[in-house]
Amino acid sequence: MDVVQILERSVLFTRIQPGNVEDLLSCLKARTSTFPKDYTIIDEGEYTDEMGIILSGSANIVRHDFWGNRTVVANLGVADSFAETIACTQLPSEVVVITCEPTIVLFLNIHQVITTCRKGCVHHQSLIENIVKLxxxxxxxxMKKMNHITKRSTREKLLSYLSEEAKKRKSRTFSIPFDRQQLADYLCVERSAMSSELSKMRSEGLLEYQKSTFTLYEEE
Amino acid sequence: MDVVQILERSVLFTRIQPGNVEDLLSCLKARTSTFPKDYTIIDEGEYTDEMGIILSGSANIVRHDFWGNRTVVANLGVADSFAETIACTQLPSEVVVITCEPTIVLFLNIHQVITTCRKGCVHHQSLIENIVKLxxxxxxxxMKKMNHITKRSTREKLLSYLSEEAKKRKSRTFSIPFDRQQLADYLCVERSAMSSELSKMRSEGLLEYQKSTFTLYEEE
DNA sequence: TTTATTATGTTGTTTTTACAACAGGAAAGG
DNA sequence: CCTTTCCTGTTGTAAAAACAACATAATAAA
Structure with missing residues (x-):
């Protein structure tokens, strides 16, 4: 496994020359750990000073509510990072990070990441910029997603999302990166209800679409 | 107006001795600007290298959709900051920042904030930690809010929110910082519908409440 | 204390959504 | 080419939410 090659794909090591990664890692008190399947890397209520980057394998981020119901918040794959926020805030974790398979994780001390080393190395400075950007x-x-799903009706959510896409592409005709089910999940509505709302909107002349390509029309 | 005293209340200057603020400000290429009422400080699509901190007055963060509908996203008061994210990401603003009254803003160059100065001053290091924490x-x-409002029904949203509060206080009995209208707004539901859902849940023995103090019961 | 004012709960009606079941069309695979 | 599978749209029904209107309680103000 080529650690440097994997890290190149992570946000944290963006624009850092591969040749300098080795040096940086010791500076960051990097350590790797191997976990078996279904191992809890971080449990609820735990504190940590380290962020993690997946080198191989995968893990889920899981929430438990008061009654013990589980929700999978996200799935982490190779080069994905986790625990930055709890490490940065020094607040206890509200989620569980649990492996889906045997997994290798690179841990980096967050304090070292956000502290320029005495040598004042330029790559360290890039790290700070990268984590802030991340x-x-x-x-x-x-925030973008929040703006859509805080709308009360399916129609408003659709218009909020679609109009933002239109603005982003600077065109009233544009394609979206979701199929219908994914779009429904993203907007937190029901697929078939969304489909029929779309037809209704089309029949009202608000928009036009074929597959994932939409055209919005101005209101009169 | 005592700038130093105002900045003490901002997140960015947490745990930085007042005596050192003056020095830091020049380091950060700080500049103050005074704006009249209804002045657009940052417009949609604009880029900036500076974050702002309100020294006096107030401003709204406003979104416009494709059809020109306005939504007020947030209100900024004294010591609040804005534009950190667009300055850090170097992405164009998707919102408008517009003054509500005559307003004085302190602008700080974000690059200077996240770059340790040559003098390697310790306070500068605190700045980096503070902005990362912010x-x-x-x-x-x-994320916390997202977890609640992505739930499909009013009941689920309530249970999600209330159970998190219970977990946070480590007690099945706890108070919340919202009145009913605020809670409804936070959870993106309708107040009276939420009220009746709460009574229904009480009659089912799920919980008990008086005013803003709730008690949750385990399911059998 | 009395009066406003605000917050909360209740109820019935209308509108919207969720759900289930299915039909047609497109894409993938043999 | 034919099948199979997946994606999308449609419809009817049941459930839930929004809305309006009002009752009552709590709080603040006079």
């Missing part, structure tokens, strides 16, 4: 990107994604 | 906190808040 957190900001997550933020923007969440 | 971004992380926002992240956690958003």
């Amino acid at each position: 957190l900001s990107q997550k933020n923007l994604e969440l | 971004l992380s906190q926002k992240n956690l808040e958003l």
Whole structure:
């Protein structure tokens, strides 16, 4: 397994020359751990100073509510990172990170990541920029989604999402990266109800579509 | 107006001695600007390298959709910051920041904030930790809210929120910081529908409440 | 204390959504 | 080519939510 090659694909090591990764890792108190299948890497209520990056295998992020109901929040694959937020905030984890299969994780001390080393190495500076960018990107994604799903009706959610896509592409005609089921899941509505709402909107002349290509029309 | 005193209340300057703020500000290429009422500080599609902190006055963060409908996303008061995410990501703004009254803003170059200065001053290091913590906190808040509002029914949203509060306080009896209308807004449901759902849940023995104090019961 | 004002709960009606079941069409695989 | 599978749209029904209107309780103000 070529650690450096995997890290190149992670957000944290963006624009850091592969040749410098080795040096950086010791600076970051990096350590790798191997976990068996179904192993709980981080449990609810736990604190940590380390963020993790998956080197091989996969893991789920899982929430439990008061009654013990499980929800899978996300699935992590190779080069994905986790635990940045709890490491940065020093707050207890509200989720469980549990392996789906035998998994190898690279842990990095978050304090080392956000502290420029005494040598003042330039790559370390890139790390800081990358982690700030990583957190900001997550933020923007969440806010964007929030703006759609806080709408009360299926129609409003659709218009919110579709109009944002139209704005993004600067065109009233555009394609979306979802099929109907994925779009319904993203907007937290029911697929068939969404489908019929779409037809209704089409019959009202609000929009037109074929497959995943939509065209919006101005209101008169 | 005592800038230092205001900044003490901001997240970015947490745990930075007031005596050092003056020095830091020049390091951060700080500049203040005064804006009249209804002035657009940042418009949609604009890029910026600076984050802002309100020194006096107030501003709204506003979104416009494809059809021009306005939504007020948030209201900013004294010591609140804005534009961190777009400055960090170097992505164009998707919102408008517009003053509600005559407003004074302190702008800080984000690159200077996340870059340790040559003098390697320790306070600068605190800044980096603070902005990382600020971004992380926002992240956690958003994820927490997302977990509640992605639930399909009013009942599920209530249970999701209330059970999290119960877990947080480590007690089946706890108070929430919202009145009914605020709770409904937070969970994106209708107040009276939520009220009647609460009574229904009480009659089913799921929970008990008086005012904003709730007690959850285990399912049998 | 009395009066406003606000917060909360209740009920009935209308609208919207969820759900289930199915039909037609497109894509994939043999 | 034919089958199989998946994706999408349609419809009817049951369930849930929104809405409006009002009752009552709690709080603040006069």
